[in-house]
Amino acid sequence: MDSLSTLFSTFRLQVEIIHNAQYCGDWAVDTSGPGHISFHLVTHGQCYAESSKLKQPARLEAGDFIMFPQRTRHRISSDKSSEVELNIASSLPYAEGLKRDGVGLLCGYFRFTHAANSPLVDLLPPVKIVQSALTQADATAVKILSMIKQEALSQESGGQALINRLAESLFVVLVREHMLENQATSGMTAALTDGRIAKALDAIHAQPEYGWTVDELAALANLSRSAFADRFKTLLGESPINYLGRWRMQNAWLWLSEERATIYDVAKRCGYESEASFSKAFKKYTGESPGKVRKRDPDDQTA
Numbered sequence: 001m002d003s004l005s006t007l008f009s010t011f012r013l014q015v016e017i018i019h020n021a022q023y024c025g026d027w028a029v030d031t032s033g034p035g036h037i038s039f040h041l042v043t044h045g046q047c048y049a050e051s052s053k054l055k056q057p058a059r060l061e062a063g064d065f066i067m068f069p070q071r072t073r074h075r076i077s078s079d080k081s082s083e084v085e086l087n088i089a090s091s092l093p094y095a096e097g098l099k100r101d102g103v104g105l106l107c108g109y110f111r112f113t114h115a116a117n118s119p120l121v122d123l124l125p126p127v128k129i130v131q132s133a134l135t136q137a138d139a140t141a142v143k144i145l146s147m148i149k150q151e152a153l154s155q156e157s158g159g160q161a162l163i164n165r166l167a168e169s170l171f172v173v174l175v176r177e178h179m180l181e182n183q184a185t186s187g188m189t190a191a192l193t194d195g196r197i198a199k200a201l202d203a204i205h206a207q208p209e210y211g212w213t214v215d216e217l218a219a220l221a222n223l224s225r226s227a228f229a230d231r232f233k234t235l236l237g238e239s240p241i242n243y244l245g246r247w248r249m250q251n252a253w254l255w256l257s258e259e260r261a262t263i264y265d266v267a268k269r270c271g272y273e274s275e276a277s278f279s280k281a282f283k284k285y286t287g288e289s290p291g292k293v294r295k296r297d298p299d300d301q302t303a
Helices: 003-011 140-154 159-181 187-193 195-206 214-220 225-236 240-257 263-269 275-286 290-295
Strands: 013-023 037-044 046-051 058-061 065-068 074-077 103-112 128-130
Touching: 003 159, 003 187, 003 195, 003 240, 013 037, 013 159, 037 046, 037 058, 037 140, 046 103, 103 140, 103 159, 128 140, 128 159, 140 159, 159 187, 187 195, 187 225, 195 214, 195 225, 195 240, 214 225, 214 240, 225 240, 240 263, 240 275, 240 290, 263 275, 263 290, 275 290
Parallel strands: none
Antiparallel strands: 013 103, 037 065, 037 103, 046 058, 046 074, 065 128
């Protein structure tokens, strides 16, 4: 797989819908919180979004979408000057019919089952808005949003499952589009769009258990050892070997916490000859012992 696909495969994106109904009158919501990437889709009517990451309140109309990748505090409300208390208004189901003065809102979270999710979160800005009327009609994101909106309003059997899958696809599309639109000079976005460094990342992501050397990775990137090491560190802020070690530990966390794999098995899958050397490296990177992570509640993904 390509590097971006490998990241999604490893970090395992999940969607949770927490609201799909309409608000009437004065109302305001904020769904921010630790461990969650909040998003909102306006299914009918209009409302306003406010956040410290926005220069001014953003007007959102039917079909518009807003996401807060970095858990930013925000306020979605009926009116930008409204002072109504957050999260106290009741909503009405669509079964009662669309209200003329109502605002349909689909709210949810994106989250990763893997504790170390920063590589993907860092690929997006603090706030991402897709305004359907201002985006090219054939844009993939707009097409997906249109399908989600239709399912949200129709309330048909199987709609929830379909919305979840469509929302997952939307997130991938937004990450990919952001990478293409923003020619970053450093960070994961820059590394994944750098043809030579991306080849080395593909290799590391695909075979974390292999004892990669800088020389081997440099050869894959078709660069000299020194040029590769310098370029890698310039883009990602760390050496190739340090990145490999961190990537191994991120995979190890997943295997321990989700699969409940044995420490011995995880050590082997990460390329370590003994449990002791693996455990030492794991605690150095994560601050916790492999045994503690393995026993942890699967719903607790705080590293």
